[in-house]
Amino acid sequence: MLIRPSGEDLRIIGFYLGRIFYVVAAFTGLPLLWALGGREWAPASSFVLTIGAFALIAAAATARPPREKALDWSHGMVVVALTWLVVPAVGSLPLALSGHLANPLDAYFDAMSGLTTTGLSLVQDLDHLAPSLNFWRHLLHFLGGQGIIIAALSLFAGGAGLTLYYGEAREERILPSVTSTARFIWGVSLVHLIFGVAALGAIAHYVLGFSPIRSLFHGLMIFFAGFDTGGFAPQSTSVGYYHSAVFEAGAAVLMVAGAMSFGLHFALWRGPRRADTLRNLETRTIISTFSFCLIVVFIGLATLGLYDGVLGLTRKGLFHVLSAHTGTGFSTVPSSELAAWGGLSFVGIALAMALGGMASSTAGGVKSLRVGLTLKFLKDQIKEVLLPENAVVSQAYHQSGRKRLTPKVSQAVMLVSLLYVAMFLIGGAVGMAYGYPLQDALFESVSAGANVGLSVGITDPGMPALLEVTYLLEMWLGRLEFVAVFSLVGFLLSWMRGR
């Protein structure tokens, strides 16, 4: 029997939602300041409206505070799922009012793509979008990549932290408390922001000859999109705009940094046990899958004969496999050229996108730890079949120390991995129903569901609305790794049918 949520349940959920919206409203002040500084009056007024909308919803949600502020598991999951649904809706206001998007659904798609660090975009005439609006799109990457909840937890926590933290698809508590972990994640990001923007800005200024202000702008935008494995870019031709191998290498460093788990960042930061990270199952898995995908793409591209010479093949192949595997979605070729990557090169890129980066990173996809554990489980099963009946197969693996692969963990890992595969296939089927070829439909679906953002051209302002909604849901489900969304569905069912 389903139990209907009480008024107190709703007040608890509203209370925490409201606090998170206040934090997001504060962040929206940054593009407002940018717009005022740049005398962009129309975007400035749309940001004022957005801040007002966030504050109004927050005030309404916290109007009747709960008696007990303890947040249980189901409350936390519902708060997380709703946060990731409502923030892009309100955050899409400046985009919808800009005139660069065909309708409010397109604006919501773009904001959801930004927040979930996907990078698929429906903005028209991106090259003439106001800088403050471009900053807002990239700031959404930063907020979503770090985790909106992480942002809120850095400022407030109490007993609510743990369930919200795990709900946002973070498995690893790096430091003893959730608040200190959240602050560490922001510390890592801010330090990378300083070095990343300085490096990219210097390349833009000294190598590409950009003016200092323009170098800073492009450095900042590419940092947000690269470190948070988002994939938006200030120009419609993505990173291809810069025509620079050095700039691509700089962006690649940030993509690698973003796809590394914050636990690995912490291990590198602490120092004493750096070598130990190479023994981790997750590190070994991502090195193996990345190498495999790269070789497959190289063979595919060499067979197609699209790029001449070793340098051309390495530059295009390596950058795109790195972009796909880290879940970033930067591209140096147009969508039409990417669509021509058939055969093995398609398999390699699609596989890299689906596998994704490390768990507890800013990347999407199935995640390397799950892939590693699935392969380990399969290997153990085969061993058990082949060895004598009384032989004992070790089910231990190394991941920041020796761990045991219990049946419960195996089941959970396989379940989430299967859900990802099912989601990719359903998205692909919807694309095929609209007449897109299997290869293109599957590519775009994997790109949306794994929060990557590479496109073969299906995602454009003229795409069917149902397909747009499908990709929207894939981005949401993929970013939250299903559990929080399923909890919200369960909560709504209990509300409607419960007693």
Added chain:
Amino acid sequence: MLLSVRRGPPMAEIRRERSRWTYLAGGLWVFISEAVIVGVAIALALAAAVLVLWIV
């Protein structure tokens, strides 16, 4: 969340180690490490591309 929950080291250990590094110096070290990883990846990818082109 569905993976095994991994906990960090105890707070006392963190406090002991905190004196040995600063955020900025540690961050620079991590940033350089990531640049080295990309450098190694480029070198290995070049070697792999030569091999693939030679075979294909």
